[in-house]
Amino acid sequence: MPKVRAASTQAFAALRAQAARARAACSPVTRRARPVLGSRWTRFSLVVIVGLAGGYLGLLAGGSYVTPVGPADVQLTLHPSLHGGTTLKLPPLGALQLDTHGGPVALEARLTDLRPDQAKKLIEDETELDRLTDQIAGQLRHGLAELLLRAVLIGLATSFVASLALFRSWRRALLGLGSAAAGLVAVTLITWGTFNPQSIAEPRYTGLLANAPQVVGDARSIVERFSAYRAQLARLVGNISELYATTSTLPTYEPDPSTIRVLHVSDIHLNPAAWNVIKSVSTQFKVDVIVDSGDLMDHGSKPEDKFADEISGLKVPYVYVRGNHDSKETQKAVEREKNAIVLDGATREVAGLRIYGLGDPRFTPDKSTRDDYVGADQLRAEGLRHADELRKSGKLPDLVLTHDPTEGEGFSGVAPMVLAGHAHARSTRLLPTGTRLFVQGSTGGAGLRGLEHEEPTPIELSVLYFSRASHRLQGWDDLRLGGLGLTSAQIERHLEPAPDRAVTPQPPAASPPASPTSPFPSEFPSDWPSRTPSPTTTPSRTPSPG
Known part of the structure; x- marks a missing residue:
């Protein structure tokens, strides 16, 4: 024991010596800092900083309040921000951002609940919508007043408690409280001074709302006429209520964990807004895989390849087949995306489904290539030929993916379902073999082609x-958004009447029949000579090297 005691004494002595040396080394700095830290202005500044910080944190902590707005509940929340502003969140539609004010605090209004009974009454009775005009204005004012009062009181209380806990002085706690109050007044003045009533004329949209910015109507006239704005706000609440209410009237089939959810898109045609729609729908519907039946691009050129980079941001497998506006370079650009699965005469199991895909044999980006001579009979025969090869392999798929529905018809009897696009108009029918042919509309609103008709082409996906x-289709939801300049949004549920029906094979493929527009009636374009002969020249039968 004496030895242990002596060793401990020596160790403590060594530690004391090291501490003394450290104090001696720091003493010049300590001596210089002591007058500064001990000065009255430094202590005053520290109290003010603690008061401001406590007030700001308390403001954010207390800045949350749920208020009724018509048939819905809206959660108002204050968030820290460098630029201020207001965000209106309408899940699953997206968000609308307004630069209403500057300052260190932003306001978020989020739709959290919808009362179906009130919404239904609002939709069916137009007089209810008129009464809603004054009602929601008062409800919003009340909600904002409650939010700000709650936030200010909690902010002041937090500042006082923080200052008292740190400085253990009632006088300094009151000083911290005063600095917090001054800070809140400063934030109020900044908000008031930077308030921008024109912000509603320049909103930014995300999610599905990015494709329907006219949802707020004629924004400039709304700014000029506040009464018109109030009426438009009431109509906006009514429209959102109607859209949400449609979900309660869908048929009874409810997807569950035993369901594989497939999002079918097609004919995006280089429209960047389509990615917002696809991302929102795939997230909200919790899809397992996205299938794209082609025409991702417009001309299949190399500068367009970068458009495919958005695929990797979708976070689920993306199965793709080439369309007639997609080149082989387009196909390679898609293949480079980590979650992309390109099918061209091949079968892959994705999300539990065996999917066979076949790229379009044509490339007709500007209606000036020899592939324009391909007729419907040739396309159907091409599909029959590949279907025969698939049947002989003995490994039949659950789903076939092609671009042109005419080629897809050739796979009738090979799989229970064939997905296609190309037509820019959604349709579906049961073929005689029991195969369902499902043709998707244009998820990109046909790109610029959507403006060629009297009404814009709608954005469609399912x-x-x-x-x-069983890997059989049980039902599907068709989503349709109005095209450019339109604001309609529709969700329609369909049930498969006989999901376990028998699928019977059809006869194998025959040789391609004559096409009335083809200079080589019995051959497909890939087998034509390299130069198209004039009508008076006898066609050569020598196939081109490429």
Whole structure:
């Protein structure tokens, strides 16, 4: 024991010596800092900083309040921000951002709940919508007043408690409280001074709302006429209520964990807004895989390849087949995306489904290539030829993906379902073999081609529900958004009447029949000579080297 005691004494002595040397080394700095830290202005500044910080944190902590707005509940929340502003969140539609004010605090209004009974009454009775005009204005004022009062009181209380806990002085706690109050007054003045009533004329949209910015109507006239704005706000609440209410009237089939959810898109045609729609729908519907039946691009050129980079941001497998506006270089650009699966005469199992895909044999970006001579009979025969090869392999798929529905018809009897696009108009029918041919509209609103008709082409996509046990289609939701300049949004549920129906094969493919527009009636364009002969020249039968 004496030895242990002596060793401990020596160790403590060494530690004391090291501490003394450290104090001696720091003493010049300590001596210089002591007058500064001990000065009255430094202590005053520290109290003010603590008061301001406590007030700001308390303001944010207390800045949350749920208020009724018509048939809905809206959560108002204050967030820290460098630029201020207001965000209106309408899940699953997206968000609308307004530069209403500057300052260190932003306001978020989020739709959290909808009362179906009130919404239904609002939709069916137009007089209810008129009464809603004054009602929601008062409800919003009340909600904002409650939010700000709650936030200010909690901010002041937090500042006082923080200052008292740190400085253990009632006088300094009151000083911290005063500095917090001054800070809140400064924030109020900044908000008031930077308030921008024109901000509603320049909103930014994200999610599905990015494709329907006219949802707020004629924004400039709304700014000029506040009464018109109030009426438009009431109509906006009514429209959102109607859109949400549609979900309660869908048929009874409810997707569950045993369901494979497939999002079918097609004919995006280089429209960047389509990615917002696809991302929002794939997230909200929790899809397992996205299938694209082609025409991702417009001309299949190399500068367009970068458009495919957005695929990697979708976070789920993306199955793709080439369309007639997509080149082989387009196909390679898609292949480079980590979640992309390109199918061209091949079968892959994705999300539990065996999917066979076949790229379009044509490339007709500007209607000036020899592939324009391909007729419907040739395309159908091409599909029959590949279907015969698939049937002989003995490994039949659950789903076939082509671009042109005419070629897709050739796979009738090979799989229970064939997905296609190309037509820019959604349709579906049961073929005689029991195969369902599902043709998707244009998820890109046909790109610039959507402006060629009297009315813009709508944005269309569908969520298909397959049984995980039988791999058969059980039902699907068709989503349709109005094209450029339109604001309609529609969700329609369909049920497969006989999901377990028999699928019977059809006869194998024959040789390609004559096409009335083809200079080589019995051959497909890939087998034509390299130079198209004039009508008076006898066609050569020598195939081109490429």
